[in-house]
Amino acid sequence: MADTTVSKVSDTPRTSVGRDGVLNVAARLFREQGYGAVSLRKIAEAAGIKASSIYYHFGSKDEIVAAVLDAGIEAVHESMRQAIAVLPTDTGAEAALRAAIGAHLRALLEVSDYSSANVRIFGQVPQSVRDANLPTRRAYEAEWDALLSRLQKNGALQRDVDIRRLRLMLIGALNATLEWFDPDRGSAEALSRTYADVFLNGILER
Amino acid sequence: MADTTVSKVSDTPRTSVGRDGVLNVAARLFREQGYGAVSLRKIAEAAGIKASSIYYHFGSKDEIVAAVLDAGIEAVHESMRQAIAVLPTDTGAEAALRAAIGAHLRALLEVSDYSSANVRIFGQVPQSVRDANLPTRRAYEAEWDALLSRLQKNGALQRDVDIRRLRLMLIGALNATLEWFDPDRGSAEALSRTYADVFLNGILER
DNA sequence: GTCTATAGTTCGATAGAC
DNA sequence: GTCTATCGAACTATAGAC
Numbered sequence: 001m002a003d004t005t006v007s008k009v010s011d012t013p014r015t016s017v018g019r020d021g022v023l024n025v026a027a028r029l030f031r032e033q034g035y036g037a038v039s040l041r042k043i044a045e046a047a048g049i050k051a052s053s054i055y056y057h058f059g060s061k062d063e064i065v066a067a068v069l070d071a072g073i074e075a076v077h078e079s080m081r082q083a084i085a086v087l088p089t090d091t092g093a094e095a096a097l098r099a100a101i102g103a104h105l106r107a108l109l110e111v112s113d114y115s116s117a118n119v120r121i122f123g124q125v126p127q128s129v130r131d132a133n134l135p136t137r138r139a140y141e142a143e144w145d146a147l148l149s150r151l152q153k154n155g156a157l158q159r160d161v162d163i164r165r166l167r168l169m170l171i172g173a174l175n176a177t178l179e180w181f182d183p184d185r186g187s188a189e190a191l192s193r194t195y196a197d198v199f200l201n202g203i204l205e206r
Numbered sequence: 207m208a209d210t211t212v213s214k215v216s217d218t219p220r221t222s223v224g225r226d227g228v229l230n231v232a233a234r235l236f237r238e239q240g241y242g243a244v245s246l247r248k249i250a251e252a253a254g255i256k257a258s259s260i261y262y263h264f265g266s267k268d269e270i271v272a273a274v275l276d277a278g279i280e281a282v283h284e285s286m287r288q289a290i291a292v293l294p295t296d297t298g299a300e301a302a303l304r305a306a307i308g309a310h311l312r313a314l315l316e317v318s319d320y321s322s323a324n325v326r327i328f329g330q331v332p333q334s335v336r337d338a339n340l341p342t343r344r345a346y347e348a349e350w351d352a353l354l355s356r357l358q359k360n361g362a363l364q365r366d367v368d369i370r371r372l373r374l375m376l377i378g379a380l381n382a383t384l385e386w387f388d389p390d391r392g393s394a395e396a397l398s399r400t401y402a403d404v405f406l407n408g409i410l411e412r
Numbered sequence: 413g414t415c416t417a418t419a420g421t422t423c424g425a426t427a428g429a430c
Numbered sequence: 431g432t433c434t435a436t437c438g439a440a441c442t443a444t445a446g447a448c
Contacts, residue, residue: 034242035242040443051441052417052445056413124242124330158411161400165392169400169404172386173379176378176379195375198372199404199408200408200409201407202404202408205365222432224431245422246423247423255433259432261424262432
């Protein structure tokens with residue numbers, strides 16, 4: 001078995017997890033266990049250092065969780081932006097919405113511990129930390145509202161639906177999958193298709 | 207101003223909140239602040255007693271939160287059962303599903319601190335507490351699956367949708383409203399109508 | 413950049429008086 | 431049924447050596 005973690009030849013410390021290493025571990029633990037259940041000692045242990053060493057990289061626990069929350073929205077936002085950007089210019093309303101739903105769900109369920117941690121712990125962190133994350137969230141929400149408004153102007157969406165409410169319903173429904181999604185029961189890709197089908201056409205036989 | 211809390215004439219303690227009083231306060235605080243942020247001292251203070259007095263009524267914090275979780279499912283289950291029971295026997299599939307959606311949303315947003323606390327903190331409590339709540343949850347889920355299966359057999363629902371997945375999507379979407387519902391922006395009743403419209407018929411113009 | 417040691421706080425829980 | 435008093439554990443955060 002070849003060793004995958006190559007040791008430096010110099011005298012630099014063997015284990016230098018660094019700020020990003022701490023952050024990656026924190027995001028994963030927050031996603032798995034929630035905010036209150038994850039102490040600095042747990043993060044440190046999982047990162048292979050001592051709790052006090054974390055204070056070299058961050059000034060407080062709040063600073064860590066704030067960084068995780070912001071990175072989580074950035075990741076899902078970038079995922080959606082990318083999915084929309086690669087569409088041909090003549091892409092229809094249905095396809096655009098399907099792409100956005102797929103991007104959000106993939107970021108949450110497959111790609112980013114940061115995005116899933118954000119959804120999982122946002123309601124558990126101190127008010128001040130929530131407030132700090134709000135500007136980043138607003139930007140992502142604006143992206144959705146812009147997409148939905150475009151579809152509505154094109155006549156694809158019903159004229160009387162409230163865009164803000166529709167966005168809250170849609171993102172809320174997608175985020176809820178975190179509580180029960182099981183890759184053994186079907187892929188995130190298949191799930192995103194089902195969500196798009198239901199939201200676009202409903203479940204009634206016609 | 208007339209005094210609304212009448213003092214007993216006998217020598218019984220003026221303040222006897224009792225087990226139910228502690229439980230009511232606990233449910234409200236859990237709903238508002240989450241599991242980790244609510245200590246026994248906070249519950250006691252809000253109930254007007256000392257933290258140690260709680261141990262006369264409950265053996266541990268886990269016992270309190272377990273009681274809150276079970277009562278929360280019982281409340282929303284009873285709300286849904288009642289809403290279905292009062293329907294005329296010739297009620298159509300659409301109306302039955304609308305009634306169930308309305309009952310779930312009302313229990314969550316208007317009626318029960320226990321039900322909203324359950325949704326809010328289930329993912330935050332220790333595994334053992336979650337496990338203890340599972341049988342009660344399974345019974346409620348079975349009620350939904352029975353309703354959805356009936357609609358599918360009647361031909362009202364599409365034949366190819368997976369009942370379990372549909373139930374998870376539906377309840378997940380409804381539960382997510384807890385994070386953003388604001389009574390100043392519209393009633394729970396109106397919101398439940400919107401959810402039924404979207405799930406039954408989708409959002410596309412037709 | 414990580415360590416040891418520890419200060420200071422808050423927590424769940426128990427013992428025993430009334 | 432509620433109180434006072436307290437224990438032991440776990441937490442965030444700081445100080446200072448290497």
